[in-house]
Amino acid sequence: MKNPKNLFLLAAFFISVALQAQKTNFTHQDSLRGTINKERSWWDVLRYDITVKPDFNKKTTIGKNVITYKVVEESHSDYMQIDLQEPLRIDSVVTDDARKLSFTREGNAWHVQNKLGAAKKEGKITVYFNGTPREAVRAPWDGGWSFSKDSLNRPLMTVTCQGLGASIWYPNKDHQSDEPDNGATLTMTVPNELTAVANGRLKEKKSHNDGTTSYTWEVKNPINNYNLIPYIGHYVNFSETYAGLKGDLDLNYWVLDYNLEKAKPYLPNEVHNMLDSFEYWFGPYPFYEDGFKLIDVDHTGMEHQSAVAYGNHYKPGYRGRDGSGTGIGLLWDFIVIHESGHEWFGNNITTKDLADMYIHEGFTNYSETLFIESMYGADAANDYNRGIRRGIRNDRPIIPEYGVNAQGSGDMYTKGSNMIHTIRHSLNNDQLFRNILTGLNRVFYHQTVTSDQVHAYISKKAGFDYGKVFHQYLKTTQIPEIHLYADAKNNRMYFKYANCEKDFNLPLSLVGRHTSLKIFPTTEWQSVEVSNDQYVLFSAPRIEKMYYLTPKVLNSMETEKK
Numbered sequence: 001m002k003n004p005k006n007l008f009l010l011a012a013f014f015i016s017v018a019l020q021a022q023k024t025n026f027t028h029q030d031s032l033r034g035t036i037n038k039e040r041s042w043w044d045v046l047r048y049d050i051t052v053k054p055d056f057n058k059k060t061t062i063g064k065n066v067i068t069y070k071v072v073e074e075s076h077s078d079y080m081q082i083d084l085q086e087p088l089r090i091d092s093v094v095t096d097d098a099r100k101l102s103f104t105r106e107g108n109a110w111h112v113q114n115k116l117g118a119a120k121k122e123g124k125i126t127v128y129f130n131g132t133p134r135e136a137v138r139a140p141w142d143g144g145w146s147f148s149k150d151s152l153n154r155p156l157m158t159v160t161c162q163g164l165g166a167s168i169w170y171p172n173k174d175h176q177s178d179e180p181d182n183g184a185t186l187t188m189t190v191p192n193e194l195t196a197v198a199n200g201r202l203k204e205k206k207s208h209n210d211g212t213t214s215y216t217w218e219v220k221n222p223i224n225n226y227n228l229i230p231y232i233g234h235y236v237n238f239s240e241t242y243a244g245l246k247g248d249l250d251l252n253y254w255v256l257d258y259n260l261e262k263a264k265p266y267l268p269n270e271v272h273n274m275l276d277s278f279e280y281w282f283g284p285y286p287f288y289e290d291g292f293k294l295i296d297v298d299h300t301g302m303e304h305q306s307a308v309a310y311g312n313h314y315k316p317g318y319r320g321r322d323g324s325g326t327g328i329g330l331l332w333d334f335i336v337i338h339e340s341g342h343e344w345f346g347n348n349i350t351t352k353d354l355a356d357m358y359i360h361e362g363f364t365n366y367s368e369t370l371f372i373e374s375m376y377g378a379d380a381a382n383d384y385n386r387g388i389r390r391g392i393r394n395d396r397p398i399i400p401e402y403g404v405n406a407q408g409s410g411d412m413y414t415k416g417s418n419m420i421h422t423i424r425h426s427l428n429n430d431q432l433f434r435n436i437l438t439g440l441n442r443v444f445y446h447q448t449v450t451s452d453q454v455h456a457y458i459s460k461k462a463g464f465d466y467g468k469v470f471h472q473y474l475k476t477t478q479i480p481e482i483h484l485y486a487d488a489k490n491n492r493m494y495f496k497y498a499n500c501e502k503d504f505n506l507p508l509s510l511v512g513r514h515t516s517l518k519i520f521p522t523t524e525w526q527s528v529e530v531s532n533d534q535y536v537l538f539s540a541p542r543i544e545k546m547y548y549l550t551p552k553v554l555n556s557m558e559t560e561k562k
Helices: 004-019 028-034 257-282 334-341 358-376 378-391 414-427 430-443 451-462 467-475 532-538 540-546
Strands: 043-055 060-071 079-083 089-095 103-106 109-113 122-131 144-149 155-160 184-191 195-197 201-207 212-219 231-233 235-244 247-256 292-296 308-310 349-351 447-449 481-487 492-498 508-511 516-519 526-529 550-553
Touching: 028 109, 089 103, 184 195, 195 212, 195 235, 235 257, 235 292, 247 257, 257 292, 257 334, 257 358, 257 430, 308 334, 334 358, 349 358, 358 378, 358 414, 358 451, 378 414, 378 540, 414 430, 414 451, 414 467, 414 508, 414 540, 430 451, 447 451, 451 467, 481 532, 492 532, 508 532, 508 540, 516 526, 516 532, 532 540, 540 550
Parallel strands: 043 184, 247 292, 292 308, 349 447, 481 550
Antiparallel strands: 043 060, 060 122, 079 109, 089 122, 103 109, 144 155, 155 231, 184 212, 195 231, 201 212, 235 247, 481 492, 492 526, 508 516
């Protein structure tokens, strides 16, 4: 972007463009990836046990994934679709009773023939794979393996794959709706001088006679596919505990050895502030069983469940920048806050379809506003949320087509956040708003969801159907206008919505220091009697600060009436 004030917002822009360009004509491959078809619907993933051995010099990998599954349809296909993206290849597929299964390849989808008896309820297959995986050109915006080097010119390896899909590096059912219910393990075999870290807790460390060591990490909780990630480098660890809502939470920091001295005084303070805020607003951290950790990377960062990637150079802001233009974004570490916020929205609550990714990104972007309110007060939070609107492009809808692995506009971040802020001010009841956020994380705990489920829950708890509001902000690119006309002679204020869907019906709570009003505008003129001290409630800057609307104060209603 040419405007330097938008440098910080390159994140939203690049993840939207690089991971899923907007398409008008979707292919059969898009449907194979994005649809729960007959080869996917009959089996539910219970567990992944992944083993991988990367070769840093050759930039190749070899490994296997033991997939434990449950049969959920009595009448089902004799085939199961396993996803693994080119140029990686599947060598063989073997059942738990040592039968070798045949398979065919269709692009990135592998059709494995797995005939089961009618009585069989659970099964297990081991998928062996190898090859030269796709390499990330500009992680994390361009996904794949990163075979990079740290500042001392030593190997540093990891993977980023959100949107692009976990099948870029290991075979799996690559659809967000099916998480391994019973968790997963990730075993990495690396040269002895390197340390391998992954999600959850270290289960086993085993030395071999060939100068390598295997590290096995285990996640007890369900986890979405793109969050299972290897980190391999010259890591050292320090740890502590946090007294949280569910007891002591284990916190671990895996940093490159030369970062240890600056990490120790910096990261715990940022993490404690984050947990204080988010456990208040969202409820308990969702993965106490697996702990929480930050891990050094050479890219900016990612929200990998219980193993958050951190690359913000141990400084506030987003690598020294503030996306809001207010200066408030330079008071706290963006990566610690934003990527950790995904533990609640994205990791605890995961969308079934990539099209609904605003649930991950919009709510997590809004977690920044809530964190600022916890630390610096409501005025600072309102200013920040208003400031980040400058990154909204309104180029295309936030929610695109379903069933084709399509990702909508990068506006899912800042526009999604401003929509939530708008609904919050419409409610004008922060205790209710907080109850909605904690309720979402409780009711949909460790679940995959649709946006319709989330919207229905919010509307039910709010006591108002916000369905038309969600539709306006998520499925159109119009910024609603609120037209205002003051009839001072008759002590009335007239108002209506414009530049929006005809049934847009967002209620507005207009709150001042000593007076307040709640109005229910539609696309038809309405009016309310106001006192002299209530006119200020209709101030355009006041409305625009609290709501993602464009206020227009009119001198006459005649044009509108025509």
